[in-house]
Amino acid sequence: EVQLVQSGAEVKKPGESLRISCKASGYRFTYYWISWVRQMPGKGLEWMGRIDPSDSYTNYSPSFQGHVTISADKSISTAYLQWSSLKASDTAMYYCARRSSSSKNWLDPWGQGTLVTVSS
Amino acid sequence: DIQMTQSPSSLSASVGDRVTITCRASQNISNYLNWYQQKPGKAPKLLIYAASSLQSGVPSRFSGSGSGTDFTLTISSLQPEDFATYYCQQTYTTLSLTFGGGTKVEI
Numbered sequence: 099e100v101q102l103v104q105s106g107a108e109v110k111k112p113g114e115s116l117r118i119s120c121k122a123s124g125y126r127f128t129y130y131w132i133s134w135v136r137q138m139p140g141k142g143l144e145w146m147g148r149i150d151p152s153d154s155y156t157n158y159s160p161s162f163q164g165h166v167t168i169s170a171d172k173s174i175s176t177a178y179l180q181w182s183s184l185k186a187s188d189t190a191m192y193y194c195a196r197r198s199s200s201s202k203n204w205l206d207p208w209g210q211g212t213l214v215t216v217s218s
Numbered sequence: 219d220i221q222m223t224q225s226p227s228s229l230s231a232s233v234g235d236r237v238t239i240t241c242r243a244s245q246n247i248s249n250y251l252n253w254y255q256q257k258p259g260k261a262p263k264l265l266i267y268a269a270s271s272l273q274s275g276v277p278s279r280f281s282g283s284g285s286g287t288d289f290t291l292t293i294s295s296l297q298p299e300d301f302a303t304y305y306c307q308q309t310y311t312t313l314s315l316t317f318g319g320g321t322k323v324e325i
């Protein structure tokens with residue numbers, strides 16, 4: 099079974115750093131890109147960026163470029179999303195999702211989500 | 219960026235109703251359009267890909283249509299488990315995927 103399992107909820111203070119993870123199983127990790135999606139409380143879905151685990155090539159939505167870093171460790175089939183200095187506005191649910199091998203790029207499956215709360 | 223506009227933003231319907239949700243792209247995206255369902259407290263789930271292809275395991279009462287800039291998600295006979303929020307997503311520009319604002323389907 100193809101699965102993405104994300105790390106647990108985090109509570110952080112503004113200015114702190116954070117890395118959350120997304121562990122893949124049930125398929126060849128390096129064959130499929132991983133995307134990250136943000137969902138702020140009560141709001142819609144926002145695509146943040148993606149990584150190709152085979153070579154760690156990344157690209158980001160302009161809205162998130164420079165604010166987060168996406169990385170991957172193919173030896174443990176895990177993708178990461180990290181912040182160097184969190185803000186209260188980073189409070190949200192974050193999902194990872196696998197991009198299809200098709201050129202149509204749909205996202206499936208999704209991880210269960212990681213809730214990040216940033217508060218002083 | 220390509221903008222995706224969904225309508226309505228919310229709707230009220232009853233079990234057994236036929237429900238239609240529309241999604242409009244700010245430019246031609248061919249059939250690079252996917253639909254997701256999200257229930258409260260859960261991750262989104264893929265329903266339809268490439269505008270009209272039903273994801274494996276998704277009930278046949280869900281269907282998608284459209285091409286170019288205008289797309290539709292139809293639920294032919296609404297079931298209790300279909301009350302959720304639905305999102306469209308364009309994947310025409312692979313360097314910047316965008317979602318619609320969502321449509322909440324309520325009782």
